[in-house]
Amino acid sequence: MQNLFGGRAFAAFIFDIDGTLLTSIAASERVWTAWAVRHGIEVEPFLKTIHGRRAEDTVRAVRPDLDAVAEAADITRGEIADIDGVVPIAGAAEFLSSLPHTRWAIVTSAPIALAERRLAAAGLPLADVLITAEDVARGKPHPDGYLLAAERLGCPAKDCLVFEDAEAGILAAERAGAEVLVITATHPHAMKTAHAVADDYRSLRSVTDEGGKLALQKASV
Incomplete structure (x- = not known):
């Protein structure tokens, strides 16, 4: 396994939904x-x-x-x-189930009713901390959602790793000061980014240290 982000451990992981945890x-x-x-x-x-x-x-x-x-x-x-064709990104359910429930959150541009509907359709769990369109005055690419999620998780956004797929969400995470991993499963073409990337979650593994922080590893090809 390869240690990502130089083996850095994060206080929490924060996920977008559409294109990141599932495809709709x-x-x-x-x-x-x-x-x-x-x-x-x-x-x-x-x-x-x-x-x-x-x-x-x-x-x-x-x-x-x-x-x-x-x-x-x-x-x-x-x-x-219309939830026809809403399915999880490969490995997402297993990856989420490996995380301590107090150490991850979801930030989505969708309203809560739609977020819950799509997560259920894809067989994915709700996060204890779920930030939706109704929770912020300014949506992505503004950082408000990620800042609020970090606050509710009890840690600074700069200590979080954000999983994103779209330009607006990546920019929001950057503006919040978070580290970013780009999930490219739904991208039809290679994406130019300075951030770490993963096709999906099958190659990823979360490791919890003695202090409860999360490090991320990726299987070497």
């Missing part, structure tokens, strides 16, 4: 495609902008003339109804 890309893009078509938005370039951000922030960016909160609520209802 097909379902999400079906719902957003229908919304874009209804509002005369060119679908292909638009879909590249939706991942990792709160729905209301996405709506505001492309159609500031609309009621973003109402539109986001309608989109969320569609996403809750």
Whole structure:
């Protein structure tokens, strides 16, 4: 096994959901495609902008003339109804089950109802600390969610390792001062990043030290 981050031990691990713990890309893009078509938005370039951000922030960016909160609520209802193809990233369930429950959290741009629905569909557990779209005034790429999660875990964000997949989430984690590991399972192309990467969780192992901190190892290829 290879020690990642120079063998550094972290106070806690914090995870994004979509694209990081599970994939809901097909379902999400079906719902957003229908919304874009209804509002005369060119679908292909638009879909590249939706991942990792709160729905209301996405709506505001492309159609500031609309009621973003109402539109986001309608989109969320569609996403809750459509869970076809929502599956865990390989090894995610086993990896989460290996972690002390007080040492990990989830930060997602999704509303709580959608987050819970997708985690259940993928067979993944809820975290004791779950930060959703309703919990922060500013979503990713702002750091608010990660800062709040670290606070509720009882440690500084700079002592946490964030697992992310999307540009907005990576930027949010960086701004919070956290270390980042990029999960690339859902990336169709190689991602240029200065951060450590892993395809999925099958090669990853968490090691808890005597003080309860978590180090991360990766199987050597």
